[in-house]
Amino acid sequence: MPTPDSPAPTRSPPPRALGRWALIAFAVGGLAAAFGYAAGPLDPHRLIPKRIVDTLQNNGGLHPGYRRNHAKGVCVIGRFDSNGRAAAYSKAALFAPGRTPLVGRFALPGGNPYAPDGGVSIRSFALRLTQADGQQWRTGMNNMPVFPVATPQAFFEQLQAGAPDPATGKPDPEKQKAFFASHPETAAFRAWAKDRKPSASYATEAYYGLNAFYFVDAGGHRHAVRWRVVPDNGAAAAPLSAQDQDVLARELNQRLAQGPLRWRLLVTLAAPGDPTADATQVWPADRPQIDAGTVVIERAQSQDDGECRDINYDPLILPDGIIASDDPLLPARSAAYADSYRRRTAEEAHAGGRPPQEAHR
Template identity: 35%
Template sequence: MKPLTLAILLVLSPALNAETATPTALIDTFAKLFGEHKGERKGHAKGFCAAGEFTALPAAKQFSQISWLSGATVPVTARFSMAGGNPKAPENSRSPRGMALQLKSPNGELQHFAMLNTPVFGAKDPDVFLGLLQSSLPNPVTGKPDLAKVQAFRQANPSTLPQAEYLQKNSPPWSYATSSYFGIHTFFLTDSSGKEHKVRWHFVPVDGVKGLTDAEIKAPPTDFLQQRLATRLQQGPVHWTMQLVLGEAGDTETDPSQSWPASRTTLDIARLSIQRQGDDACTGINFDPNVLSTGVRASSDPVLQMRSPAYAISFGKRLTGQ
């Protein structure tokens, strides 16, 4: 077989080019992709803390045995962030934004949320995600990724397309306050009768969704997201409505690259209120989305399950200045 033909096959065939993902491999690849930034988060490196409150709405009554849906006002520590491992990421880029939350109920239970402003994740499982990252590594000669290689990998692995297409069709947020955030994984909530419900969650901004204009996207990179949230907070708290999307039979539980049908029943179950920027209040928090309170169970989604050990490695490196 000619070398060129073999090279093309290696790119186009996931079976030939596959590597089993491990937490260490994912973290190491992030470092190769974004550079070494000691003491920073390896993913969502650029971000800042905020604080506020979380209160259940009447529709949450059926889940009132879950501590943060009992009706009591729960304090929230939050972090808003850019995706990726670049602490100087351009804030007008077509890349995901994140909102992470830690709720602390009166009984001491913690509940974490780690969400994106895209309704789906960038790959169906850790192996494909690792392959996508590796296909995006810069060429050692040019210092830039080979876009043809990235495109070939995406075409050979269609689960990498929905998030990319969403980012191209939807403008990046004008402010963190004017963005929806999606819990891209499936969880199970137990109601007061003991019945489990398959759910995904969605935080909808009360201020409405607003994106950057084409001119702002094409403008030179600049930092504005933290200042715009600070300016908005001078007017009062920023609110999101937490919607619970109820899954049905046949809706995927394990593939975060797939959306559920838009026709699914949704419940407005809570109100998130961000009241202030939080200095370094979130610095010591590892926003592992598998930190769940009683009555909430994680699905077997392999991406969700991989996040705990990968986050732990990143957290350990950050605490030790690596």
């Protein structure tokens, strides 16, 4: 789940490494990540954010001041250059021709800020774009084209299946096998993950929003959409080995030393009947697509004190012209992100760290 880190004094030592499938099993998101929520009291049949965040924390280890998922990352600063082509579909000011500043974050899944870069193939890219009128668009994307499950309950079960066994420090393969067998909707994700090699570059990955939203035009008409960003940054780097450490941040800085990095923002328009409440299903490839402009990243910052450090990349913080769909993962993400944010900022305050730059809103 895209979220910030704490200053060095609050950091804890690395826990035992979790296997690649353990990370995939409990930390796919990004969008991404803590997706188990339903309003109401805690009972065996309902989920609240605390249960999901507790499980993420149990799986990844407690690292005070860090995000409970996507704990390891790097801040980036840049802009969105709109070409105006999406303005006919959304009245959001950022889609008018011109520039909108952004603060982003690349990250790995999982709650361990010391995890090896090559331990898992998932990468995430979160953005906060701020319009001149102060309204913001926050979005969290991942480099996988589908999410493994469609509901908060299924995600919670996935987290439970990926919990490390105290005796081994690794998930129980039989529990994971049973989970996937009982959730056939995970097939598309598993097919993607099976042969996916961990990339050595954030810059060469495409990132998918996964959840559906609606663009609202000036006439009040709604258009169901999904978005992704596609890189224009040269060749992909060679895959990482499982234990490669801190390669991604170094490689990103090396690329940025040569100039800005760019991704095209592509918006796909749904046809009637395309699912908006199921992130495990892709829309047909022949759906209309809008090239809305270019995401430009100009420089990177340490997540310890960079501008992304205290941003909650809540996917329901949206400007006029974008609204949430009926996807049940969206309110789940929002609620769990808020719970994680409250925990890490409280931990920083208790440890005497500097106050957060921005409260959740």
